[in-house]
Amino acid sequence: MSSRLEAEHLYKVFGRRPQDAVKRLEQGTDRDELREDGTTAAVIDASFRVEPGEIFVVMGLSGSGKSTLLRMLNGLLEPTSGHVSFEGENLTALGDRELRAVRANKISMVFQHFALFPHRSVRENAAYGLAVQGVPRAERERRAGEALALCGLAGWEDSWPDELSGGMQQRVGLARALATDADLLLMDESFSALDPLIRRDMQDQLLELQKTLKKTIVFITHDLNEAMRLGDRIAVMRDGRIVQTGTAEDILVRPANDYVASFTRDVDRSRVLTAGAVMDPETQGDEADCDCPTATPDSPFTELCALSARVPHAVAVLDEDGELVGVVPSRRLLGFLGDRQGDPESCTGSHDAHTARGGKVTAGA
């Protein structure tokens, strides 16, 4: 089965003669050289696939081109080169009218600053996409009501956007996106404008909704913690290029370069890492022989710490079948909590001074 959303070699160049700029970029010209000529390469050679039901997070600092990338996915910006296909349809080849139809029916979007229409009630806002589709009033109000209820806003239908708190406004934004039954949800820094507690609530709610709705979601953020919490897979962008794509643990444990590594420094590792990522797979086989409590590869880092404090030796990690797959000595825990990937450094020839690379990694979501 083909992937649901596919981006191939996307380029977006602003300024004069963008096609030439793409050629030069392909030949290896640096982005900064182009900038001297007054052209800005916002996205360079971005390729990725998003599977159905997956949350794909694009992470990068401001100016890294992530928002530009997102807008090429639904055709708000036309790629300078490359193409986007969704459910086998090449969006880049569509005319304006067909593109609008795709946006109205298949792709919806949630914005950073909510972008609610201040002159429409909450219900009318949630029903906006349906109104564009031409759904009759009664039906669109019913479906908008359902979407609002799903987002926890039942009873607020007749309020106005300016009466709601930021978090509630973004729930309306989410309801507006969900009401159209679009399969693809583009979320542009959707939770960045919310304060931390509300942001966590919204993240939880999105994950909760996703369990039942199984939408395909592309989520843009500049916050790696958020990326790690939400993303099934994460693409890290820098200066217009995707520098690494992988799961949260891939990024954290095996950063592709120093840039990504420097990013992960501030991440709360204890929330992301699991026993599977931390354990030393090279076992002697007897660690699980005592009656001490053991962990599974999915055990979160915090649980490992608790276990490690209670058992006198390294914590054993058993898979579903009860087979020993690895051990976690307490020193290893401390090492992973810091910004060092892999092993703690040791003095001379300690027995656990082996690389953790190649260890089994489980998804952290």
Add this chain to the structure above:
Amino acid sequence: MPRIQLGDWVDDGVSWLVDHMSWLFDAIKTVVEGLYDGIDAVLTAPEPLLLAGILAVAAWWLRGLVAGVLAFAGFALVDSMALWDKAMSTLSLVLVATLIALVISIPLGIWAARSRTVSAVVRPVLDLLQTMPSMVLLIPAILFFGMGVPAGVVATLIFALAPGVRMTELGIRQVDAELVEAAEAFGTPPRDTLLRVQLPLALPTIMAGVNQVIMLGLSMVVIAGMVGTGGLGGAVNEAIGQLDIGLGFEAGLGIVVLAIYLDRMTGALGAQISPLGRRAAAKARTAGNAKVWNHRPSPAMALAGVLVLALVAGGLGVFGSSAQDSRATGTDVGQGKKVTIGYIPWDEGIATTFLWKELLEERGFDVTTTQYAAGPLYTGLATGQIDFQTDSWLPVTHAEYWKKYGDQLEDLGKWYGPTSLELAVPSYVKGVDSLADLKGQSSKFKGRIVGIEPSAGMMGLLKDKVLGEYGLGDEYQVVDGSTPAMLAELKRAYAKKEPIAVTLWSPHWAYSDYDLKKLKDPKGAWGKGDGVHTLAREGFADDNPEVGAWLKDFSMTEEQLTGLEAGIQRAGKGSEQDAVRTWLKKNPGLAEKWAPTGAGEGKTGANGVSNN
């Protein structure tokens, strides 16, 4: 530096337009006149106080009880100053100009908001239209559309266009880009994005633009009055022309009432029709306190109120119309034929114009009188929009106009003469009795001779010939201004017994009000005296043989003229015709002598009939 003949090109361009595009201007003129007549007919149909009531209910609905009461009081004041018809014609003019301005400016503003090129092209054009002195635009407007409402509307329109375009563009550009993007992200077609998102959100700004358009239109009304649009602007011009401060203030106050009403109403209407404004109002209501004077009737109630008042107004209008119009009591020679008299606000002109208005109306003509400056008056006569005028000083003072338009005019002969032009000084200025005495005395007069309108014939004569003849050119500066300004200056100096030299002419009432010396002109530099002629448009005498004959035979003695002038001066502005009537009553037989009907030879004379 080579002289760039920009002015010539503009001249050529304007004449080309006049020659080749007249069909277009005629079409525009027809549309504008139709609109104006329609709106004016609606506004003047009901009784003034009823319409004031309707307008007050609208104010109550949009802004509350206090606004309603004040609106009614304001309009009642206008009515009590006997300016109602003028106010309504001004209101019609402004409404027509606003309507057309919006039809042009809102689409243009939308276009400019969507295209940087259009915006870049439109902006300097708007700057030009808005900052070019309006008189400069007014003269071509007369050439294209003739005197009257269309020229006034077009001049107002051009002046008022800019804020409409600018505010529309600004309003649309100001709409949050994320909202527009959101609309697009949900697949909204561009037209719906405009209609459902951008325009509703830009509406408060656009309404501010509409408000500006109306305000600029109103401020232009006075200037438009110079091209014979009548209304309050015309009244202000007339009042200024005749140094009638009181009437000027009243008419000005009428404009203020209109301006405040329109300003507040468009502001409130903006809040009413824009969804954001309604939202804000609803919020204020829930937050604030509901007091009686804040109570506003619902739209349905307001509409019902307006309807009831309108019906009553319509009903009264039906009964009222039959009660009016019992005017033609003398012998009906004119049978309702329309005659248009134009006049310059000079005393002999006013006196004879209203004399003939009275005489002709007595004889069944439908007479309109309009005040103009000399230039437009001759233009209007030459183009046939004015039938005749009684105040042409020939052959000297108005020589230039005669040279330009003489072959398109009919001279119906001199009715008074000879006149004289002179410089005058108060008699308390000793030692200055003749023009030659002015030499070496410039310090006494601060080197100034207070003149009148620079377009007046005698001003050219003074500057080009008289000063040179007596060698005064280096010593004295002739101050351009206006007749009323000159008279005001004379009055001020006279009260303080300061030396002053002014341009004056005989006959003039100033000689009876003040003790003045006419400076002798031993060299005859002012030329021989003029005769005051009646000029008619080409063909007027053929179209109206009786009137033509009456005007040809018309003449007045100095005693009759000054007597009539004094009577009008006493009666005051707005009662000229009453003064004429009173004066005719005191001088029986004159009416029949000047405009013999043959039939009305009764003892009392046709003029003795009261019309009240």
